Amino acid sequence: MVRKAVIPAAGLGTRFLPATIAMPKEMLPIVDKPAIQYIIEEAAASGIQDIIVVTGKSKRSIEDHFDRNLELELLLAERGKDSLLHKVREVAQLADLHYVRQREAVGLGHAIWCARKFIGDEPFAVLLGDMIIDAPVPCLKQLIDVYEQHGHSCLGVEQVLPSETEKYGIIDGTQCGERLYSVDRLVEKPMENPPTNLAISGRYILEPDIFPILERTQRDAGGEIQLTDALQMLAKHHTLLAYQYEGRLFDVGDKLGFLKATVEFAARRELLGTEFRHFLRRFVLQTEEEGDGRGENG
Known part of the structure; x- marks a missing residue:
C-alpha cells in the first residue's frame, strides 16, 4: 500500500520575485489557501497517512501554517467565529506532516533523495508543490489505483499542446491499456521534435529502488540532479508506467x-x-x- 508521500518544496521561487524574497512560493495564496495546502489536501483525500515536506532556507512558514495556532483558535472561539475556527483546526489535522531540509538546492532528484530515510523500503508518492490538479477523483488516488493493480512505478501525464511540450518532461512509450502507457524513455523539455505530447504533471508513485538510482545520477550542466534522468535509468531496467489521469493541471509555479x-x-x-x-x-x-x-x- 502507498501510505507515504514526499512533497519537494525547497525551490527558490525565482519566477515570482520579488514576492518570494521572504515568502515561499508554495505559500502564495490561491484565493484564500496557500498553493501547498491544495497539494496536501489531495494527498490526504487519496489515503496518504504521512507526508514529508522537503524544505529549504526561509521555508519555516510552511511548518507554521500546518501546525496548531492555539492563540488564534482561542481568539476565534471567544468571538464566536465557529466556521473560521473549524477551518483553522482542519488545516492542522489534514495529515501527519514531517520535515527535512535540503541543505543545497541541487535539483528535484536530490530533494526526493533527501527523504529516503523517512520512506524506507515502501512505495511512495511524490507531489510537486507547484502543480495543482483539479479532478473529480484526486489525481494521486487515480495513480495509486494503477499502482495497486499493476505493481510498477507510475507517472501522471497529461496531453498538452505541441507548442507547450518544451515546458515539461515528455514521455515516449507504448499504450498498454486504457489511458495507460509503458514508458520507454523520457525527454526533459524538448525544444524540438517531442516524441509525444504527453507531459509529466508532477504526480508520481515510485518504488524505493529509485533511491540508489538517484544516488548514482550525475548532475546536469546546471549542477542539478534531475528526477527525469533517474527515471530514464529506471525505465531501462524496470517497468515504468504512465497514466493519463482525468483532471486539469494548473502550473502555479508559472x-x-x-x-x-x-x-x-x-x-x-x-x-x-x-x-x-x-x-x-x-x-x-x-x-x-x-x-x-x-x-x-x-
Whole structure:
C-alpha cells in the first residue's frame, strides 16, 4: 500500500520575485489557501497517512501554517467565529506532516533523495508543490489505483499542446491499456521534435529502488540532479508506467498558471463566485470596448 508521500518544496521561487524574497512560493495564496495546502489536501483525500515536506532556507512558514495556532483558535472561539475556527483546526489535522531540509538546492532528484530515510523500503508518492490538479477523483488516488493493480512505478501525464511540450518532461512509450502507457524513455523539455505530447504533471508513485538510482545520477550542466534522468535509468531496467489521469493541471509555479488557477477557483466559490463572475464579464466587456476605441483612433 502507498501510505507515504514526499512533497519537494525547497525551490527558490525565482519566477515570482520579488514576492518570494521572504515568502515561499508554495505559500502564495490561491484565493484564500496557500498553493501547498491544495497539494496536501489531495494527498490526504487519496489515503496518504504521512507526508514529508522537503524544505529549504526561509521555508519555516510552511511548518507554521500546518501546525496548531492555539492563540488564534482561542481568539476565534471567544468571538464566536465557529466556521473560521473549524477551518483553522482542519488545516492542522489534514495529515501527519514531517520535515527535512535540503541543505543545497541541487535539483528535484536530490530533494526526493533527501527523504529516503523517512520512506524506507515502501512505495511512495511524490507531489510537486507547484502543480495543482483539479479532478473529480484526486489525481494521486487515480495513480495509486494503477499502482495497486499493476505493481510498477507510475507517472501522471497529461496531453498538452505541441507548442507547450518544451515546458515539461515528455514521455515516449507504448499504450498498454486504457489511458495507460509503458514508458520507454523520457525527454526533459524538448525544444524540438517531442516524441509525444504527453507531459509529466508532477504526480508520481515510485518504488524505493529509485533511491540508489538517484544516488548514482550525475548532475546536469546546471549542477542539478534531475528526477527525469533517474527515471530514464529506471525505465531501462524496470517497468515504468504512465497514466493519463482525468483532471486539469494548473502550473502555479508559472505566473499565468497561477492567475488561471486563482480565477477559476474564485469563480467556483459559493459566496464569492457569482459576484466575481459578474466582475469578470464587466472587465472583459470594458477591455474589448477600450481595445476597439484604440483601434479606431490609430
